[in-house]
Amino acid sequence: MHENSSYERPSRNPRDLRRSNRDERDRSPEIDEDITGKELDREASRQLGTLTDVNRKWVAKHLIMAGRLLEIDPQLAFEHALAASRRGGRLAVVREAVGLAAYAAGDYAEALRELRTYRRISGDNTHLAVMADCLRGVGKPDKAVELTQEPEAQRLTGSARAELAMVLSGAYLDQDDTEAALKALEVPELDINRAYPFSPRLFAAYAEVLHTLGRTDEAEKWRARVSVAEKALGTGAFEDPEILDFDDEDEEPATPRLKDVLPQKPDSDKGRTWH
Template identity: 45%
Template sequence: MEAGQLAPEVRRELSTLSKSTADTIARHLVAAGNLLDEDPEAALAHAQAARTRSGRIAAIREAVGIAAYHCGDWNQALAEFRAARRMGSKSMLLPLIADCERGVGRPEKAIELSRSPEAAELTGEDADELRIVVAGARADLGQLEQALAVLGSPQPDPAAVGSTAARLNYAYADTLLALDRTAEALQWFLNAARADVDGLTDAEDRISELS
């Protein structure tokens, strides 16, 4: 792992540290990013190692939060995301924070966050990510019609591709299925599979089950 592989904006955040400390932290952060999908526990260990060397930099706290999130450690992720925001993180963390609130058993808080001024400013994929979280929170509360309304306002674009589009289509399909609208659900699982160019969902398996 080379320090130079770290994103330039994160390197700039580390510029207040000594060169040796910054390079060590940078290598840990690069390792955390590379391991995130295949070994999130190892990614978390690297991010935490970076935090032990400097816990007052937003990008480091954010990295710990993301790794903890991938490990399903909602409490730790929530604490780190909040710390990153206090330190001035420019990243769009609201959807992740709302999902952590769901994870710790507070779906009502996730819904409350979706009504904040910050949420109103979200656009594009960031807004879609929050919609997915809020719909999940509604489903947690047994409010399936409200979940569908969240996902359908506006209705997902069946022609969109990418991970967020795939997950949005999948959530829409799954909610339709929970409401016993099977034929519509099948069509949206097909849309999800078409959008899922990276194979992040099991949409194709769901299609096989329903066909």
């Protein structure tokens, strides 16, 4: 033992910059009573299988809570994801959940850090658009543009490419380069006769840039297709209202699985067509 007995071993790795490992972190949020942790999909459960029984249950429950709250209370969802990270921070699925929850909560620096780690661990490039948008969020549109030019980004197709195009267009607008912003949106998925889940937003973004450039007739044409696409998809103004039945109080609440929480890989890019 060293003679200097005043030395104290640090309680955590000082190189670990995760929010979940900071000394000032809050205590873990409460778990809803109906959460069992068994709601996870097969792939997430497989990853959590490397943890001890106690840690596996802890991480699973907090991941499910993060998903349940993501759209209702993003900040609380983020706290649940951080709680999962304290015991499962080496798992790709956990870092992905933390990154996406941080993004939803508006903590772009934390989201970027976590999604970079997720990308390194998993080799998955699905969230490049979110990462680029985080760079915009921290005031680095030039870095966002650089990210979209990486070879992995250039190989994206379908919804992933469309999402990246919208972020890239926004980054060019941040730099006052409207012509480049318009060109960025002109991807194969910008099809006026086909509606994908992202089409209303893509059409609206394209119409807005056209309007900024003074091409008003074209802008109106694309703006009109937004509602057409929403009607075809049953979204936006054409989405069925949620009906709550307060008579069935004993019915078990539906709990999302993790695959319902995290954005799905773009394995289905079939849109609806019209003439």
